[in-house]
Amino acid sequence: MASPEIDQLTQMLAKLPGLGPRSARRAVLHLLKKRETVLVPLMAALANVNERLTTCSTCGNVDTRDPCGVCRDDRRDRSLVCVVEEVADLWALERSGLFRGVYHVLGGRLSALDGVRPEDLGIETLASRVAQGGISEIILAMNATLEGQTTAHYVADRLATTSVKITQLAHGVPVGGELDYLDDGTLAQALKARLPV
Known part of the structure; x- marks a missing residue:
């Protein structure tokens, strides 16, 4: 029903705790509907965290x-x-x-x-x-x-x-x-x- 890219996004979101396939589909639809106000800032935030994420050498946080x-x-x-x-x-x-x-x-x-x-x-x-x-x-x-x-x-x-x-x-x-x-x-x-x- 959806493109392979959208299906992949749905499958990735469904792997998160608390999200099953239905919740993931609803989240994807929301992201697509609110592309400029939610999807684009979310992608930027994820990329930023991915680049800068580290483990504290003192405590492990x-x-x-x-x-x-x-x-x-x-x-x-x-x-x-x-x-x-x-x-x-x-x-x-x-x-x-x-x-x-x-x-x-x-x-x-x-x-x-x-x-x-x-x-x-x-x-x-x-x-x-x-x-x-x-x-x-x-x-x-x-x-x-x-x-x-x-x-x-x-x-x-x-x-x-x-x-x-x-x-x-x-x-x-x-x-x-x-x-x-x-x-x-x-x-x-x-x-x-x-x-x-």
């Missing part, structure tokens, strides 16, 4: 600068490091506006089924950050999944010989839940009620 905006913010408490699985988790915590420390993105979680080992994650770079000094507390903000909790325990064991206080989010986070999908109130309670590991 994605940004168009290195270090990222969070790491460059002088108002942040650098003695408090929140460890998350993915960038989406960092963004969820930032959206709440409640955490004023810095982050460390592991880049995933341990999973024997998926073949993700400790050396595949940013655990050693976290250990190096702790060894440099200046960090008083590590908050383990892993998702409340089996793999997330396994990763949290592994990180806690890895840092057990340091003098850094290690805490984790409270159990207000539902089992099987992921940080990116939680509301701000649940995130607030989880941060306030964190417990030692």
Whole structure:
């Protein structure tokens, strides 16, 4: 029904989280209808991000600068490091506006089924950050999944010989839940009620 180029655009959009084939077709139709006000600026924004996108060498966040905006913010408490699985988790915590420390993105979680080992994650770079000094507390903000909790325990064991206080989010986070999908109130309670590991 549509040209191969439009079909390809629809198929690419359908690969995005939350968009199925029908939603992707509606999005494509909207883009085509609003070509000058939506499609052209969207293409420019995508090209700009694609050219400038980088991973922060300090924390693992994605940004168009290195270090990222969070790491460059002088108002942040650098003695408090929140460890998350993915960038989406960092963004969820930032959206709440409640955490004023810095982050460390592991880049995933341990999973024997998926073949993700400790050396595949940013655990050693976290250990190096702790060894440099200046960090008083590590908050383990892993998702409340089996793999997330396994990763949290592994990180806690890895840092057990340091003098850094290690805490984790409270159990207000539902089992099987992921940080990116939680509301701000649940995130607030989880941060306030964190417990030692």
